[in-house]
Amino acid sequence: MKPIWVAVAALLLAAIPGVSPGKEVQTLDELVQLYDASSCQECHQEVHAQWEQSLHAKPLIGPIGRTLATFQGYVNSRDTELKKSREVAPGTREFLKPCIECHLPQMMDASEAVAEEIAQAIVDGDEKVLNKLQITCIVCHNRNAILRKFRDGNPQPNVIYGPAFVGKHGDKKFTTAAKSEMLRDTIFCAQCHQGPNVQHYDEPMWCTSTFDSHQQFYVPMGGTQSCQDCHMSKEGGHRFPPNYQDKAQTSKRLSEWIDLNLNTIGYRMKPNAKEFIPMVVINSEVVSRIGHRFPDGCPSPNRVTLDIKVTTKDGKELYQETKTYMPQHRLGYDDNTMVYAANRKLTLIRDTSLQPFVPKKETIEVKLPEGVQDAVVEAVLTFRQLPGVPEAEFPIHKVTREVSLKR
Numbered sequence: 001m002k003p004i005w006v007a008v009a010a011l012l013l014a015a016i017p018g019v020s021p022g023k024e025v026q027t028l029d030e031l032v033q034l035y036d037a038s039s040c041q042e043c044h045q046e047v048h049a050q051w052e053q054s055l056h057a058k059p060l061i062g063p064i065g066r067t068l069a070t071f072q073g074y075v076n077s078r079d080t081e082l083k084k085s086r087e088v089a090p091g092t093r094e095f096l097k098p099c100i101e102c103h104l105p106q107m108m109d110a111s112e113a114v115a116e117e118i119a120q121a122i123v124d125g126d127e128k129v130l131n132k133l134q135i136t137c138i139v140c141h142n143r144n145a146i147l148r149k150f151r152d153g154n155p156q157p158n159v160i161y162g163p164a165f166v167g168k169h170g171d172k173k174f175t176t177a178a179k180s181e182m183l184r185d186t187i188f189c190a191q192c193h194q195g196p197n198v199q200h201y202d203e204p205m206w207c208t209s210t211f212d213s214h215q216q217f218y219v220p221m222g223g224t225q226s227c228q229d230c231h232m233s234k235e236g237g238h239r240f241p242p243n244y245q246d247k248a249q250t251s252k253r254l255s256e257w258i259d260l261n262l263n264t265i266g267y268r269m270k271p272n273a274k275e276f277i278p279m280v281v282i283n284s285e286v287v288s289r290i291g292h293r294f295p296d297g298c299p300s301p302n303r304v305t306l307d308i309k310v311t312t313k314d315g316k317e318l319y320q321e322t323k324t325y326m327p328q329h330r331l332g333y334d335d336n337t338m339v340y341a342a343n344r345k346l347t348l349i350r351d352t353s354l355q356p357f358v359p360k361k362e363t364i365e366v367k368l369p370e371g372v373q374d375a376v377v378e379a380v381l382t383f384r385q386l387p388g389v390p391e392a393e394f395p396i397h398k399v400t401r402e403v404s405l406k407r
């Protein structure tokens with residue numbers, strides 16, 4: 001950051017109240033006001049409209065209300081599963097911290113009374129309040145815009161930090177624009193898209209690990225794109241796809257980034273001198289070029305499935321199998337059982353999710369019944385954000401092959 005802007009900022013700091021570090025926000029209205037993005041709409045209309053459709057605009061509600069339900073479960077477990085939290089973290093703000101630091105980081109600057117109001121709104125599912133609690137422009141372009149504070153200092157109250165523009169800025173409150181290189185770095189997103197969060201927490205949470213997977217797998221495999229490249233630069237902008245409420249766009253993006261290759265052969269295998277076994281052999285290969293494991297994240301039942309079906313030509317089912325690609329976590333007390341949800345997931349038992357550039361190969365051998373010489377093989381690749389809920393299932397690819405043993 002240029003010293004001149006620091007000086008300008010310091011001067012204006014005296015005159016204009018803003019997001020001052022170290023000063024507790026006393027009421028919910030004040031907190032909402034401080035982060036209100038409506039003034040930005042006037043000049044950044046398109047960005048604002050995109051952001052409103054993104055999940056950053058509803059971090060306590062989520063797609064199909066998923067996030068709210070999990071948050072309710074977490075808050076309600078304060079007196080059951082997590083009852084020792086009453087001793088370890090008597091305050092509500094402290095109790096919510098392991099979720100809120102990513103879902104609504106500005107709450108960490110507010111008073112205990114504000115945290116209690118927010119917890120109540122979560123339990124009541126009070127959307128009038130929850131709709132106002134967002135990861136707004138000001139969270140990303142001010143509060144969380146500077147990561148390396150020993151070098152660059154704290155974000156200044158009336159400065160908007162962007163990837164490029166430096167100078168006087170038209171907004172009434174944020175009158176200066178300064179540059180923060182970090183906005184273009186994956187580390188910026190990692191503030192919230194990272195896990196498991198073991199260090200510095202009284203209770204570790206594992207909501208998401210896209211950053212970790214990106215750093216430790218995608219980059220070592222030769223990947224060169226950043227989070228911003230894939231989620232903002234192309235069609236995304238401030239909409240930050242995927243938005244699991246946009247079915248067409250999600251399926252389209254997934255089919256562009258994940259391939260399904262299928263080979264089939266039909267033949268008579270000869271295991272010994274006398275016998276012939278009529279067989280269909282299916283070789284499938286799923287390849288992802290996504291910049292981290294997929295799926296990931298807190299909607300933990302989410303998975304990619306490969307459904308393989310073999311039928312006769314007139315549709316009689318001969319064989320069916322489903323392969324499941326997803327990270328699988330344990331609770332930490334019971335080694336042999338898989339669990340869901342940020343507040344339960346601990347280490348991985350097994351990870352069958354799609355890793356960048358590594359083909360997931362399956363070989364399936366199906367013996368055909370006596371007299372059957374023709375078969376149809378169907379392979380369907382689907383992303384199921386919520387398995388069994390049709391509006392939360394996204395077709396990726398479907399491949400059909402006819403196999404014949406006749407010459």
Ligand code: HEC
Pocket residue numbers: 037039040041042043044137138141160161162163164165166169170171172174177
């Ligand atoms: C009166 C018009 C106006 C208002 C209101 C306004 N901006 Fe801007 N903003 C601009 C202009 C003009 C630029 C410089 C050109 C550009 O990058 O679009 C700019 C630049 C920026 C940049 C830097 C972009 C870069 O390339 O580095 C950010 C970030 C930004 N504005 C965010 C905001 C936010 C957040 C708000 C609301 C708090 C806001 N603006 C309100 C006009 C406005």
Ligand code: HEC
Pocket residue numbers: 037040041044047048049051056135136137138140141162163183184188228229232238
């Ligand atoms: C989740 C964080 C996040 C939120 C929320 C967010 N931005 Fe941004 N914004 C970014 C990042 C990161 C970039 C830089 C992208 C790049 O250059 O690769 C950016 C770039 C910009 C730019 C400059 C380039 C462009 O895309 O036009 C403007 C202007 C801007 N943001 C305004 C806003 C406004 C206005 C809002 C609220 C309506 C907002 N941003 C909300 C993270 C965010």
Ligand code: HEC
Pocket residue numbers: 055056058059060061062063067101102103104105135139140144188189190191192193227228231232240241242243244297
């Ligand atoms: C202040 C924390 C924060 C920052 C910074 C942030 N995000 Fe997010 N992001 C979230 C939260 C929380 C959600 C999920 C909201 C929900 O669905 O409950 C989310 C949702 C998303 C989603 C949608 C995921 C889905 O499951 O559909 C994408 C994509 C995304 N963010 C990408 C980014 C990228 C890229 C950056 C960096 C430019 C970034 N985010 C920066 C907190 C953040």
Ligand code: HEC
Pocket residue numbers: 186189190193210211212214225226227228229230231241242243249250253254257289290291292294295296297302
């Ligand atoms: C090479 C491209 C690429 C890079 C790099 C990349 N992503 Fe993704 N990401 C995707 C695609 C494609 C999807 C699949 C869904 C979609 O975008 O529609 C996805 C999915 C996600 C999801 C939803 C995960 C889920 O299981 O529901 C999140 C959150 C996300 N990315 C965040 C990030 C963050 C944060 C980074 C940087 C650390 C990043 N991505 C880097 C391409 C990329």
Ligand code: HEC
Pocket residue numbers: 062063066067068070071074098099100101102103191192193194195197205207208209210296297298299342343
């Ligand atoms: C390290 C930051 C972080 C922490 C800690 C965290 N989350 Fe998340 N959470 C995210 C991000 C980012 C997303 C969206 C991207 C994704 O799913 O990968 C998300 C997504 C979710 C979703 C799924 C939304 C959907 O797409 O269906 C739920 C539910 C959720 N979080 C609940 C919680 C709860 C409850 C806690 C605390 C017990 C918590 N999270 C802790 C960052 C975090």
